[in-house]
Amino acid sequence: MPGTPHDTPAEVGVGPWPGGPDAWPRLASGAPDPRYDPELLAHGDRRNVVDAYRYQTVEAIVADLDTRRNPFHVAIENWAHDLNIGSVVRTANAFNSAGVHVVGRRRWNRRGAMVTDRYLHVHHHPDAAALATWAAGAGPDGARLPIVGVDNVPGSVALETYVLPPRCVLLLGQESTGLTAAAQEVCDVVVHITQHGSTRSLNAGAAAAIAMHTWALQHVPR
Known part of the structure; x- marks a missing residue:
């Protein structure tokens, strides 16, 4: 009034x-x-x-x-200066991820991160193959970290039925196109989030948050 x-x-x-x-x-x-x-x-x-x-x-x-730090890493492809990358980084901070990996372009849109990247270890890899090379020896005593893709592609497994590795890399694609073929090739498995509405896909930032929360439900003591 x-x-x-x-x-x-x-x-x-x-x-x-x-x-x-x-x-x-x-x-x-x-x-x-x-x-x-x-x-x-x-x-x-x-x-x-x-x-x-x-x-x-x-x-x-x-x-x-x-x-x-929780022993999972988050990686996201960066080909189109996706606004969602900042949101993914902010969520990775909330779940205290061991690291965030930007695959593709080195410069990424930090706006959605709200400076939370300052509290994380952020790494860059020029392509998916380089990420796979890093993951091959990034585990304890040089062990390999499995790479789990998150996308609703043919052949993917429902996230809610899959037990995520205690130590792993969660790999996400661009908002518009999802995981590239090259990224899918380096994944041990690709999981999808079961949906119940009419939209074809979830926002990349939302999908990342669900995947991280699922990892935490399975592996963080409550």
Whole structure:
């Protein structure tokens, strides 16, 4: 209604560390805790991070995430500067993937990632064959990581009936064309997400999220 004041959106994150510089986190020795960023402590932390990482430097957050990465990787073909790549990267961060692999063009559309790529290990491979070469020795003690394609192509297996490997690479294609023939050739298996409506395919970012969540349901203790 005219004249009715609008609610002010709640500010994201937290303000400056309460108590000022004298109250900033310190080590037992009394020295400043190096995990914390003085700029964030002084001015507040408005980043999209969980509360446990408030005020911490990117390097400190990455170091902590590295101690508990989930042993699956996410790869996506990048031939057309697909907007969905950023969304896939953001979801990979949410599931603490061991790494993200961009296959094809080195430059990718980062807009949807919302800077979450800073907390991940992002790798580049010029083509699917190069990704397969990397995966051949990327497991523990040089073991091979299986490559699981995600696409609704003929011969694919329903994801909901398939047990994903505990350590693997989930490979996705472009939004418009799906996995290329070259990418399908390097896959150990291609899985699809069973659909119940009229659309031919799922958004690539949504398919990636479902695949990662399925992996987590099967392999992350609850």
